[in-house]
Amino acid sequence: MIDMMDVIYLTLFIVFVTFLIGFVVAWFISLIVPITDVAAFFDEHQLSLKRLKRIEKARQKGRKAKVKGVSELEDYYYEAHPDALSEDLRDEENRLQENRLEESKGKQFSFFRESAGKKKSTGKKRVDAVKEKREENSL
Amino acid sequence: MENIDLGFLFQGFGTLAASPWSVIGMRLGLIALGFLVIVLGLKGVLEGLVMVPMGMGMIAVNAGVLFLPDGSQGNLFLNPLVSDTNELMTLMQINFLQPVYTLLFSNGLIACIVFMGIGVLLDVGYLLRKPFAGMFIALCAELGTYLTFPLANAMGLTPGQSASVAMIGGADGPMVLFTSLCLSKELFVPITVVAYLYLGLTYGGYPYLVRLLIPKRLRAIKMPRTEPVKNYSPKIKIIFAVSLCGLLCFLFPVAAPLFFSLFVGVVIRESGMTRFIELIGGPMLYGATFMLGILLGTLCDAQLLLDPVVLKLLFLGIFALLISAIGGIIGGYGLYFITKGKFNPVIGIAGVSCVPTTAKVAQKIVSKDNPSSLILPEAISANISGVITSAILTGLFITLVPLLTK
Numbered sequence: 455m456i457d458m459m460d461v462i463y464l465t466l467f468i469v470f471v472t473f474l475i476g477f478v479v480a481w482f483i484s485l486i487v488p489i490t491d492v493a494a495f496f497d498e499h500q501l502s503l504k505r506l507k508r509i510e511k512a513r514q515k516g517r518k519a520k521v522k523g524v525s526e527l528e529d530y531y532y533e534a535h536p537d538a539l540s541e542d543l544r545d546e547e548n549r550l551q552e553n554r555l556e557e558s559k560g561k562q563f564s565f566f567r568e569s570a571g572k573k574k575s576t577g578k579k580r581v582d583a584v585k586e587k588r589e590e591n592s593l
Numbered sequence: 594m595e596n597i598d599l600g601f602l603f604q605g606f607g608t609l610a611a612s613p614w615s616v617i618g619m620r621l622g623l624i625a626l627g628f629l630v631i632v633l634g635l636k637g638v639l640e641g642l643v644m645v646p647m648g649m650g651m652i653a654v655n656a657g658v659l660f661l662p663d664g665s666q667g668n669l670f671l672n673p674l675v676s677d678t679n680e681l682m683t684l685m686q687i688n689f690l691q692p693v694y695t696l697l698f699s700n701g702l703i704a705c706i707v708f709m710g711i712g713v714l715l716d717v718g719y720l721l722r723k724p725f726a727g728m729f730i731a732l733c734a735e736l737g738t739y740l741t742f743p744l745a746n747a748m749g750l751t752p753g754q755s756a757s758v759a760m761i762g763g764a765d766g767p768m769v770l771f772t773s774l775c776l777s778k779e780l781f782v783p784i785t786v787v788a789y790l791y792l793g794l795t796y797g798g799y800p801y802l803v804r805l806l807i808p809k810r811l812r813a814i815k816m817p818r819t820e821p822v823k824n825y826s827p828k829i830k831i832i833f834a835v836s837l838c839g840l841l842c843f844l845f846p847v848a849a850p851l852f853f854s855l856f857v858g859v860v861i862r863e864s865g866m867t868r869f870i871e872l873i874g875g876p877m878l879y880g881a882t883f884m885l886g887i888l889l890g891t892l893c894d895a896q897l898l899l900d901p902v903v904l905k906l907l908f909l910g911i912f913a914l915l916i917s918a919i920g921g922i923i924g925g926y927g928l929y930f931i932t933k934g935k936f937n938p939v940i941g942i943a944g945v946s947c948v949p950t951t952a953k954v955a956q957k958i959v960s961k962d963n964p965s966s967l968i969l970p971e972a973i974s975a976n977i978s979g980v981i982t983s984a985i986l987t988g989l990f991i992t993l994v995p996l997l998t999k
Contacts, residue, residue: 456997461746464997468989469739475844475985476732483724486836490829
């Protein structure tokens with residue numbers, strides 16, 4: 455004979471376990487939904503994402519190329535105007551600006567055109583030129 | 594010619610005349626009930642898809658009783674109580690529904706086919722939106738199952754029989770069939786018949802209960818739609834179905850066939866296999882429902898249902914369904930108070946997992962009081978959660994109840 459209390463305990467246990475598993479299932483559903491949502495987004499937009507990556511790479515390349523272009527221009531400038539160089543390298547930029555304004559009014563375009571055919575140079579030339587200038591001054 | 598016995602010639606009447614009063618009353622009562630069930634099914638008060646073939650079966654099996662060669666009374670439909678293999682082989686060649694019953698019904702295959710069909714019809718996206726609300730309602734709507742189990746035991750049923758009849762509170766026909774097959778094979782037929790008979794009644798009876806327990810002001814509450822309804826991609830639904838199926842099978846291997854059947858239906862639906870969807874959602878589901886109705890009707894044999902325990906089952910079945918509905922409404926009220934009046938408590942009735950009947954009932958009731966109120970998404974969510982909780986309870990009963998009797 456089965457004790458009634460055993461049946462009641464079993465019922466209470468079943469109620470508890472059902473609620474527990476029910477909420478675990480609900481939590482599981484609420485967990486997998488965002489995960490699968492993100493996964494599905496990446497999966498669905500795979501082509502667009504690849505394209506975006508390519509665009510980003512191209513932009514970075516473009517940025518690098520642009521910086522290189524500026525340093526090249528500076529080298530050309532110093533080669534063309536060795537007087538613009540001074541001992542104090544911190545004022546270099548200011549002087550460069552001033553020189554641009556005062557000495558190269560209306561000549562910049564022709565300057566660019568002239569230097570366009572020249573060999574590619576680096577910032578090292580400019581530093582060497584400054585060193586030479588310093589030596590001259592010290593002598 | 595004067596030697597011809599009219600009772601022997603028209604054996605339906607002859608067996609009636611040769612039976613005791615109790616059997617006569619039961620047979621005639623079941624024939625009348627068959628007529629009533631057909632009429633109510635055709636009128637839409639009961640679920641017509643099951644009730645019309647069931648009513649036909651009830652009439653035919655109780656009218657078509659004949660004298661068997663050994664002098665006993667029987668029919669040529671089926672014998673659900675046969676256990677001897679040789680006798681079964683003989684009966685499979687005589688009774689025209691015996692092969693269907695043996696190979697489709699008594700092993701629970703028909704329940705699995707119906708579940709597959711339900712899976713193909715289910716859109717789990719509703720459940721994915723608000724899983725906690727749906728699950729809370731569904732858990733509350735199992736109140737009838739929780740309370741019927743000890744009550745049935747107190748009324749003298751064994752724990753296995755109590756668990757089987759308590760599952761009627763889950764309002765899920767295939768689950769009741771499966772539980773009774775596993776735990777109380779001796780009462781499998783009456784429990785299943787009672788369950789399906791009452792499940793048909795939910796369609797007609799629950800609206801009255803809802804109107805009784807929920808005032809019109811609350812029934813007309815419109816669910817707030819502040820954000821657009823999110824549509825989940827089929828991939829998400831497939832991942833959900835596959836992982837949940839795996840999880841539930843791990844937890845309850847005894848109910849794995851049912852979990853598998855439900856979720857394979859969901860996966861087929863979401864994977865867009867049109868041919869399979871058409872096959873499972875059409876011929877298989879409706880064929881299984883039709884055969885289920887006919888078999889349930891033919892199982893309503895007067896001799897079989899004269900068992901006094903059937904009266905207890907009738908009472909416990911209606912008790913379980915009633916209390917489950919009240920539990921669901923309590924859950925609906927709970928969410929109504931938690932959300933400060935932004936939740937329609939009628940959705941609670943959809944926690945009773947009679948997919949998709951109770952969800953349709955809930956929407957029908959609400960539409961009557963406020964035609965602009967749409968609660969179907971939340972109701973379907975509670976409905977699907979109800980199926981899951983019923984499956985969990987089936988697994989728990991099948992696993993734990995045998996331990997009680999050891």
